[in-house]
Amino acid sequence: MSKRTVPESHSGQPDPLDIVFPGISALFAGRLSGALTLGSWLSLLAVAWFRRRRILDLLAVSQWDGILALLSLVVLLAAIWVAGNRGRFRSTGLRDPRVGRSPMALAGRRFRRHHQAVLGLALLAALTVVTLLTPVLAPFDPDTLNLATGRLLAPSAAHWMGTDELGRDLLSRVLYGARISLTIGFLAVLIAITLGTAIGAVAGYAGGWTDTILMRTVDLFLSFPRIVLLITVVAVFEPSIALIVVVLGLTGWMGVSRLVRGQVLSVREREYVQAAHALGYGPGRVLRRHILPNVLTPVIVAATLGIGNAILAEAALSYLGLGVQPPTASWGNIIQSGGDRIIDAWWIATFPGLAIVLTVMSFNLVGDGLRDALDPRHVE
Amino acid sequence: MNPTPLLEVSDLRVGFSNEEGEALAVDGVSFSVGAGETLGIVGESGCGKSVSALSILGLVADPPGRILPGSSVRLRGEELLTASPARLRDVRGGEIAMVFQEPMTSLNPVLRVGDQIAEAVRRHTDLRGDAVKERVVSLLDRVGIPDPADRSRAWPHQLSGGMRQRAMIAMALAGDPELLIADEPTTALDVTIQVRILKLLDDLRREREMALLLITHDLGVVAQVADRVAVMYAGRIVEEGRSENLFARPAHPYTAGLLRSIPDPDRPGERLEAIPGSVPSPHDWPSGCRFHPRCTVALDRCLRDSPSLMEAPATRAACWLVEETP
Amino acid sequence: MSEPILRAERLEKRYSSGRSGPVGLRRSVQVDAVRGIDLEINAGETLALVGESGSGKSTTGRLLLGLEPPSAGRVLYRGRDLAEFDRAAWSTFRRRTQIVFQDPYGSLNPRLTVGGMLREALTFHGLAGDHCTSGRVTELLTLVGLDPSAADRYPHEFSGGQRQRIGIARALSVEPELIVADEPVSALDVSVQAQVLNLLVDLQVELGLTYLFIAHDLAVVRHVADRTAVMFEGAIVEDGPTERVFADPQHPYTRELLSSIPRPRAGIP
Numbered sequence: 001m002s003k004r005t006v007p008e009s010h011s012g013q014p015d016p017l018d019i020v021f022p023g024i025s026a027l028f029a030g031r032l033s034g035a036l037t038l039g040s041w042l043s044l045l046a047v048a049w050f051r052r053r054r055i056l057d058l059l060a061v062s063q064w065d066g067i068l069a070l071l072s073l074v075v076l077l078a079a080i081w082v083a084g085n086r087g088r089f090r091s092t093g094l095r096d097p098r099v100g101r102s103p104m105a106l107a108g109r110r111f112r113r114h115h116q117a118v119l120g121l122a123l124l125a126a127l128t129v130v131t132l133l134t135p136v137l138a139p140f141d142p143d144t145l146n147l148a149t150g151r152l153l154a155p156s157a158a159h160w161m162g163t164d165e166l167g168r169d170l171l172s173r174v175l176y177g178a179r180i181s182l183t184i185g186f187l188a189v190l191i192a193i194t195l196g197t198a199i200g201a202v203a204g205y206a207g208g209w210t211d212t213i214l215m216r217t218v219d220l221f222l223s224f225p226r227i228v229l230l231i232t233v234v235a236v237f238e239p240s241i242a243l244i245v246v247v248l249g250l251t252g253w254m255g256v257s258r259l260v261r262g263q264v265l266s267v268r269e270r271e272y273v274q275a276a277h278a279l280g281y282g283p284g285r286v287l288r289r290h291i292l293p294n295v296l297t298p299v300i301v302a303a304t305l306g307i308g309n310a311i312l313a314e315a316a317l318s319y320l321g322l323g324v325q326p327p328t329a330s331w332g333n334i335i336q337s338g339g340d341r342i343i344d345a346w347w348i349a350t351f352p353g354l355a356i357v358l359t360v361m362s363f364n365l366v367g368d369g370l371r372d373a374l375d376p377r378h379v380e
Numbered sequence: 381m382n383p384t385p386l387l388e389v390s391d392l393r394v395g396f397s398n399e400e401g402e403a404l405a406v407d408g409v410s411f412s413v414g415a416g417e418t419l420g421i422v423g424e425s426g427c428g429k430s431v432s433a434l435s436i437l438g439l440v441a442d443p444p445g446r447i448l449p450g451s452s453v454r455l456r457g458e459e460l461l462t463a464s465p466a467r468l469r470d471v472r473g474g475e476i477a478m479v480f481q482e483p484m485t486s487l488n489p490v491l492r493v494g495d496q497i498a499e500a501v502r503r504h505t506d507l508r509g510d511a512v513k514e515r516v517v518s519l520l521d522r523v524g525i526p527d528p529a530d531r532s533r534a535w536p537h538q539l540s541g542g543m544r545q546r547a548m549i550a551m552a553l554a555g556d557p558e559l560l561i562a563d564e565p566t567t568a569l570d571v572t573i574q575v576r577i578l579k580l581l582d583d584l585r586r587e588r589e590m591a592l593l594l595i596t597h598d599l600g601v602v603a604q605v606a607d608r609v610a611v612m613y614a615g616r617i618v619e620e621g622r623s624e625n626l627f628a629r630p631a632h633p634y635t636a637g638l639l640r641s642i643p644d645p646d647r648p649g650e651r652l653e654a655i656p657g658s659v660p661s662p663h664d665w666p667s668g669c670r671f672h673p674r675c676t677v678a679l680d681r682c683l684r685d686s687p688s689l690m691e692a693p694a695t696r697a698a699c700w701l702v703e704e705t706p
Numbered sequence: 707m708s709e710p711i712l713r714a715e716r717l718e719k720r721y722s723s724g725r726s727g728p729v730g731l732r733r734s735v736q737v738d739a740v741r742g743i744d745l746e747i748n749a750g751e752t753l754a755l756v757g758e759s760g761s762g763k764s765t766t767g768r769l770l771l772g773l774e775p776p777s778a779g780r781v782l783y784r785g786r787d788l789a790e791f792d793r794a795a796w797s798t799f800r801r802r803t804q805i806v807f808q809d810p811y812g813s814l815n816p817r818l819t820v821g822g823m824l825r826e827a828l829t830f831h832g833l834a835g836d837h838c839t840s841g842r843v844t845e846l847l848t849l850v851g852l853d854p855s856a857a858d859r860y861p862h863e864f865s866g867g868q869r870q871r872i873g874i875a876r877a878l879s880v881e882p883e884l885i886v887a888d889e890p891v892s893a894l895d896v897s898v899q900a901q902v903l904n905l906l907v908d909l910q911v912e913l914g915l916t917y918l919f920i921a922h923d924l925a926v927v928r929h930v931a932d933r934t935a936v937m938f939e940g941a942i943v944e945d946g947p948t949e950r951v952f953a954d955p956q957h958p959y960t961r962e963l964l965s966s967i968p969r970p971r972a973g974i975p
Contacts, residue, residue: 101860101863102817102819102860103816103817103860103862104817106862109399110399270812271807271808271809271812271813272812272813272814272815274768274773274805274807275805275807275813275873275876276815277773278771278773278800278803278804278805279800279804279827279830279831279876279880280796280797280800280801280830280831281830285830289815289818289826290815293815293817294815294816294817424895424896424897424898425866425895541759570758570759570922571758571922571923571924571963571966571967572758572962572963572966574966574968575965575966575968597895597896598896598968599896599968600967600968601968603968604968637897638896638897641896641897641899641900642896642900642925643903643925643926643928643929644925650929651904651907652900652903652904652929653900654897654898654900654901654903654904655897655900655901656901658865658867658868658897658898659865659895659897659898
């Protein structure tokens with residue numbers, strides 16, 4: 001009864017066209033995954049072709065940045081190739097795909113049915129690729145000034161997003177700004193999730209005074225207004241990326257801890273946890289192996305949505321001049337410099353703004369999709 | 381037997397869609413309930429008995445459920461499956477009322493018990509004002525709740541499981557129904573309470589000349605109150621007949637197997653005869669007679685041809701053995 | 707006379723749940739789940755603990771296994787008080803006693819494969835070297851009537867009856883001498899109940915197990931138990947050989963319970 005079969009050509013073997021165009025047989029079979037796979041493959045090849053000179057330059061100069069970008073390009077191409085050719089690597093005899101499907105794998109299937117969520121994920125994937133390949137993709141150096149002839153140029157063939165008030169190419173600055181925003185977003189959420197999960201799990205599992213003390217601490221932290229705190233801290237210390245990450249992380253863990261605590265409280269009473277105790281497992285093992293894995297699903301959703309929030313917070317800070325400092329490009333500070341000129345040089349504020357909207361929306365779509373896919377009601 | 385039964389269900393087919401496609405939870409079920417009699421539908425989980433009951437009142441969620449064309453549910457000859465929504469709303473709680481398994485979730489926890497019953501009274505009778513209150517109290521009294529006037533002001537969580545079930549029954553009786561459908565009404569209750577609730581249902585039936593359709597997995601429950609019994613397996617009725625006949629001389633191997641797998645209080649310690657295997661899911665229903673993989677006396681024919689109900693010595697059973705045995 | 711395996715002396719358990727009443731007059735609501743019971747389980751026998759919901763029978767089971775501390779009284783394992791156990795004693799106790807739960811859907815960790823769960827128990831207690839675990843896992847699964855391929859599957863791929871078997875396999879994995887079966891068949895379909903009951907009885911004979919069988923279904927109890935104790939609102943109201951309790955019940959509650967057994971035989975109510 002399986003619906004997922006190896007893409008087959010009329011001869012029953014995986015299509016040889018897949019070697020050159022991974023995913024093309026899936027495309028012929030009418031599957032969206034084929035289009036995405038083939039499309040990504042061709043796009044990356046186009047990038048490699050059109051930017052070949054840049055790639056050679058990077059190799060010659062051997063910047064760390066460029067090497068990373070190049071390596072990512074190769075890895076991505078390899079990954080797409082394998083994905084499009086996975087039929088080739090399966091051993092003969094189809095396994096019943098329903099056997100041994102972990103709850104996570106089932107959730108993955110449900111996720112794929114949500115078209116909006118898949119779109120969001122595709123956008124995020126594209127964004128990640130762009131971020132990794134920025135040194136290859138960016139047409140200009142983001143910091144090169146052109147005060148003489150290049151100031152405030154409208155979008156054109158030479159500068160797809162125009163230039164800013166100092167003659168710097170906006171597209172390149174937006175691309176490099178993406179790196180900043182995503183890095184800050186991911187790292188801040190990483191700190192928040194780790195801290196929140198640890199505190200919430202301990203509070204939920206231990207109960208009693210530990211729980212009370214920890215939760216009152218959470219309440220204490222919650223009473224601080226996030227942006228005001230950020231502004232204050234940044235004003236006191238020198239603004240830097242590390243500082244922003246730390247402050248965002250330290251102000252974002254509270255919601256997660258409550259979430260985790262609630263989940264731990266309910267999972268703790270489940271019979272398989274009692275069984276673990278009856279088998280003599282200590283609290284550490286019970287928490288790690290039996291409670292936490294069953295508690296993480298809302299945390300994953302919260303993390304995804306949280307990255308969007310962190311990106312917005314960073315943009316707001318940078319807009320206020322308290323985040324990433326010029327000349328380093330960040331979506332927030334580009335908008336700030338473009339704010340006054342919104343009438344005559346609309347592109348400076350608009351493009352980074354669009355980028356923020358698209359990115360945050362993608363995270364939200366993915367987060368919603370995850371929430372529906374991971375709904376414990378389905379796991380039976 | 382009544383020439384026009386009160387309720388007649390013919391060839392009911394209900395499909396459910398999930399990730400793996402659509403499967404029939406109920407596959408060609410036909411039964412009838414006469415005025416004032418008790419029909420018990422017995423089956424294990426997944427056999428389709430609850431879905432059948434819900435279909436009568438059009439309570440199957442669509443999607444993912446779907447009542448297939450060709451099915452018919454007739455109340456005194458009136459087809460309910462094609463009735464207008466307004467007519468269906470009148471029927472629900474009016475001519476046909478339903479009582480469910482979990483009294484806590486069937487009663488609204490934020491409304492007082494009396495208010496919920498009063499709502500039903502107002503909907504299905506012409507009573508208004510104080511007359512409504514009187515009726516509520518009298519209903520609560522009739523279902524055996526002590527201090528009914530007091531209790532009508534109670535919240536659901538203040539009542540025990542048995543009391544809540546009685547309150548549900550009172551609510552169902554508000555419209556003076558001709559047919560009461562009870563879907564596993566005692567499963568969530570303790571054994572001693574079960575007996576009392578069943579007795580209550582039986583008494584009410586006699587008093588009000590009401591028909592009772594009892595859905596359950598518990599053969600003992602059915603034995604206590606049912607006049608006729610239908611046994612369901614994998615979406616079909618495999619045996620039906622008068623209750624004493626069915627228990628004394630079951631013709632279908634599944635019915636016989638069920639009876640043998642219940643510990644017999646008169647023969648303790650004897651090894652139970654378990655039916656091997658487990659109930660198949662609607663997506664994996666076997667061909668031919670759906671019970672054949674678990675049947676110890678299956679014939680070759682059973683794998684290919686699906687039997688319909690045939691006359692057996694004491695009951696009607698869907699089994700080729702009935703035909704083969706003289 | 708040999709020492710009973712497990713013994714409860716004047717065991718009590720109180721829960722204080724929440725508060726009732728307006729702010730100024732808050733009182734803790736106390737629930738006496740178990741009120742001073744005495745109980746003995748001897749090696750090789752099956753003791754049934756019967757009662758309806760709220761009788762305290764499940765709580766008693768957990769108290770006897772030391773999964774919860776008693777409010778008063780003591781539990782003795784082979785003469786030794788659980789309250790005085792050190793780590794080594796607990797470790798031994800946990801291996802020698804096990805529990806099987808009622809709810810097949812909540813008793814297995816949905817994120818672990820069956821094999822993973824069994825292997826964890828085996829390696830934790832050092833019952834099989836890393837290379838031998840698959841063999842032992844296969845043995846256990848076969849012992850409870852499941853196909854060895856079940857080891858690679860997740861709980862949600864199994865039916866209720868099969869999950870109960872997995873739960874039994876988990877309990878057996880540490881080679882216990884006593885198993886507390888907390889309503890092991892109540893949540894199962896009738897046709898599957900018989901299978902699991904037969905399995906439990908067979909295992910008892912084969913492995914020399916002792917059972918504390920907690921149930922509310924008297925017919926089942928009569929079928930499997932040597933001795934029966936009836937619980938009502940936290941106290942034991944009757945206790946004795948099963949046949950005697952059924953044939954000649956002394957306590958009015960026992961009599962009421964017995965008269966409620968549904969009998970699907972020839973339509974006799």
